[in-house]
Amino acid sequence: MINIPPSLLQSITSKFQLVANGREPEQHVLVRNRFFGSQSGSAFGVEWARLPNVISVEIDETVETPAKSFTITIDNTDGLFSPDYYEGKWPQRYLFRGVAVSPWAGQLFPNTEIQIHLGYGKDLVPKLRGLIDEVTINSQNKTITLTGRSMYKKVLTTTIMPPKGKKYFLDDKNMNIGEAVKKLVEGAGVPCSAPFVTVPGSNPPESYKLGVERGERLQTFDDAVRDIVDSLFFTMIEDAQGKVYLKPIPRYSQTDEPKVVVDDFLHIKELEYMLSDNDLYGTVIIKCGDKADVFHSGFITNQILRGQRREIEYEVPWANTQFKRKLAAQSYFTQMLHRWRKMSIAIPANPALELWDVISTRERISTATQRYYIRAIRTTWTPDSFFQILELSSNYGYKPEPPPPPPKSDLPPISVSESRIIINLWDFSVEDKDIVNVYLNGSKILSNFVIKNAKKQIVLDLDMGPNVVEFEGVSAGTLRTLSAKMEVTNVQGKILFPSSSLPDLEMPRTNVTEPSGYYTKRPKVKWVIYRV
Known part of the structure; x- marks a missing residue:
């Protein structure tokens, strides 16, 4: 949860949002000048300009990917924001109106960089920095809709070109996994921070090695990154400025202090509660080359699947010991448990909330009174409303694995x-x-x-x-x-x-x-x- 001013906190925690100058939803959408610094220049002549005529803003973010997505709709009554507009293209239309020059001519194109700030009144919080994917002009409604993704879009879409004479972008099998993730993300042109990842409990600290070469030509950088991160107790998060962080997944429990408490009197406008056993497996086989171990989750098999046998196999190159294969299995089991008990709630928007934050709910129909963590956030802004739909999951997880005992030695080590x-x-x-x-x-x-x-x-x-x-x-x-x-x-x-x-x-x-x-x-x- 990010720090916010007290006045903004009052705006989002009061049932009627009665704080002076804190009630009205506000947005700032900033667009980077595509021509800034070039010979051609542009009509508005600055590097960043606030986009006017904004009708609505929607942002989606989820723990499944660092990439956030956005949709911005603006009024385009006179066509002055259309990408192909230029002065004199339709002179007869402006003969009596006298408006023919648009500083936005040629600005709203795919891959134009934008920033989105949301809040109440003068208290705005940066939410996203990204790139436009599509520009859709609706002549009947006289609107333009901009859709796009945060800066991680580059990692998702940029294909890998290994160094000359090499087959793989990363060919050092002994490279630390944290360093490998950082090199792959930054290889796509996105800043990244990643720690040196060690085997839990190892003393002296043992490096988690890459294990195999990564990053073939025609793969995207994200293809190579996801193969690594999905098998670890780690997640990737992109901040509001477009920097990606590799962070450990929190070890949740029902005793965790919630960041926010929401109930059906003050906050919850809609709630949907769901239990699902889709993509849940009681047995996981972890392979590393010619070595493999089988791991079982008694809770999933007995409590959820009611004894039904389901198996799945994963290849994890870094898991070269039984202890590491056990850690990989726990990571996959934890991801399954995070998906099986879910809740969706609609609340007045709280710009301070972030993915993985723990919140507590109180709702009488679903009888939901547990503590959950946030898996996804959909934030919707219009001039008249500002709300969020939160996708929540139960705080299931493993306690930190104790380190294995030191191996027995018959001779002095x-x-x-x-x-x-x-x-x-x-x-x-x-x-x-x-x-x-x-x-x-x-x-x-x-x-x-x-x-x-x-x-x-x-x-x-x-x-x-x-x-x-x-x-x-x-x-x-x-x-x-x-x-x-x-x-x-x-x-x-x-x-x-x-x-x-x-x-x-x-x-x-x-x-x-x-x-x-x-x-x-x-x-x-x-x-x-x-x-x-």
Whole structure:
């Protein structure tokens, strides 16, 4: 909710709007001069001018997209606002009237920039900055209707051209998701602010990586952005000046303090309450490459779908761990819950309200007494009325996910700053055919390796935060235990941890088949390496 002057607050909270000079709805629609600074110039000669003859203004905004849409209708009795008008085109019509010059000639064209300010009396609030999409002239009603969208229109309509010699606009898979969103939005020419997005609970903070290349030619910038944002607990909001912000979705609960309380005596003029199970799924499958996990929502399956089985699958490139896949599933389940219980109310316009604001309702027919958040706002202004239709949704959501416990390590954990390191592994005594498998974060990277006196280089590509290296014994060989020495180096060969500072890798000779030493029950040793 934005800050507004006390006089404006009184205008919108009084049932009869009796505050002096605060009752009459007011608007300022500003149009940017298409010819400003050019050689041709224009009749009104300034960069921004207020559009006269405005009959009505309507603005639609929703959490589904940062783009707001608008419709402005103006009186065009003499045709002086028509885009193709010019002086002398119809001279006989103005012979007696004496009006032939129009400073608005050629101004109201698609992609002309506009600003809309709405309020009561002298208290106006900026609501939108955008671009005209269509100009419709109605000769019978003698009006012009302007429709368009906020500045995010550029992101929706601009197609991607990757840098020369590259297939993708973003080809760095390790780029942070926040930085990726910012680059895509600004690639379309719209300013954007986005935080560095980290995995919740990670310590040290682990970056949410892009995971795959993004932005092919012929895609729009929005196509690439939505694939990222829809799988996160984040949303994009465009402010009244046309800047886009990537922000976390609020973690709602019924104990949240409402920004506004509305009831059926002072505020609510119309109300429609709806429950719907369309596009709700009790089971979500999250895939990341060849890895996948299945997640269930007992509330959706049992309380809403009454046991009906519904499944849906999503590909989420950044979800390269089970914990991240769980977060992605929660994001999709939350979006479903936000859609299933909805309300639409009409109230006197409150220009301070914003998307995601929490409000409380009191209405006796629907018995709606819960707290809801705003999913969409339709604001309508005319000289005689100023009202809003709010689309509301129940405050369902997940509590913040607690961080996973630190992984167990059988060997003393170590920390490195490099993204790629090498473990050297060798038999420091008699070669007796000890055999191991090696895993990194659950993926096998070395299979049935016979440990020898010569050092074996095992290359590890580390994620930020904890990485689990797991040694699995296959055979203890022909002599006593499975044993080996280890050292850690960087890719240039510089020793980071000499063997003297690390324990030996050792597994007992139990549950084996003699004399080969093959394990019937394979022992495992885990070693946690932190990348910081």
